[in-house]
Amino acid sequence: MLHFRLWDAQDVAVFLSIMLYMCHLAGTISIHSPQRSLIRSVQDNVFFSVNFTCSGIPDIQWTFMSGLVSRMIGSWQPGVYTNITEDYSSRVQAYDNGSMGLLDLRLQDGGFYVFTITDSTGSSKDFSFVLKVNEVLYEDLQYLSVSFLVLACLAGLFMLIMWLLNKTYKKIKASKCIREMPEIDETEL
Numbered sequence: 001m002l003h004f005r006l007w008d009a010q011d012v013a014v015f016l017s018i019m020l021y022m023c024h025l026a027g028t029i030s031i032h033s034p035q036r037s038l039i040r041s042v043q044d045n046v047f048f049s050v051n052f053t054c055s056g057i058p059d060i061q062w063t064f065m066s067g068l069v070s071r072m073i074g075s076w077q078p079g080v081y082t083n084i085t086e087d088y089s090s091r092v093q094a095y096d097n098g099s100m101g102l103l104d105l106r107l108q109d110g111g112f113y114v115f116t117i118t119d120s121t122g123s124s125k126d127f128s129f130v131l132k133v134n135e136v137l138y139e140d141l142q143y144l145s146v147s148f149l150v151l152a153c154l155a156g157l158f159m160l161i162m163w164l165l166n167k168t169y170k171k172i173k174a175s176k177c178i179r180e181m182p183e184i185d186e187t188e189l
């Protein structure tokens with residue numbers, strides 16, 4: 001009897017812990033993203049892609065951080081409201097799955113982007129992205145065109161020298177032939 005009761009108690013404990021674990025899972029917010037580190041150039045657009053699961057309609061918030069600067073970008077509740085701060089209103093696109101698009105990047109946009117989600121029970125979770133903004137396009141193009149110009153000049157100079165050498169060689173050969181011709185004639189005569 002005592003043996004059986006002991007097992008019952010253990011079964012109940014296991015059952016309870018499984019139930020607790022499932023409740024815990026149901027209340028847990030999970031966030032996924034295909035890419036958390038992004039590199040773009042000035043004037044490009046960037047898309048911070050996220051997807052989440054949580055209970056109820058969540059409150060989504062995006063914050064920008066760089067060094068000591070922390071700036072609110074915007075917050076929204078899918079299908080309820082969208083509130084983007086004035087600085088970003090023309091450049092930010094808000095999506096229902098929490099994703100955010102940022103258009104026409106500037107050098108100062110480089111930094112951390114923190115995605116915060118708060119569910120209906122009040123628990124919240126953060127998820128951060130790193131964005132690097134490069135200003136390389138113009139410098140690279142300039143560098144490329146200058147080196148191309150230098151190479152073209154060198155090639156032109158090389159061809160000119162070859163042509164001149166060829167011409168003088170032919171001239172020398174021609175004058176040599178003219179000088180040699182009478183000598184041959186003399187010996188034959």
Ligand SMILES: *[C@@H]1O[C@H](CO)[C@@H](O)[C@H](O)[C@H]1NC(C)=O
Pocket residue numbers: 032033034049050051095097098099
């Ligand atoms: C979120 O939604 C956008 C727009 O519908 C989509 O392009 C993006 O892939 C979604 N993100 C994820 C992680 O599913």
Ligand SMILES: *[C@@H]1O[C@H](CO)[C@@H](O)[C@H](O)[C@H]1NC(C)=O
Pocket residue numbers: 072083084085
């Ligand atoms: C929108 O966000 C700003 C800045 O965070 C806040 O002051 C304002 O009350 C918000 N408006 C609404 C309608 O939530």
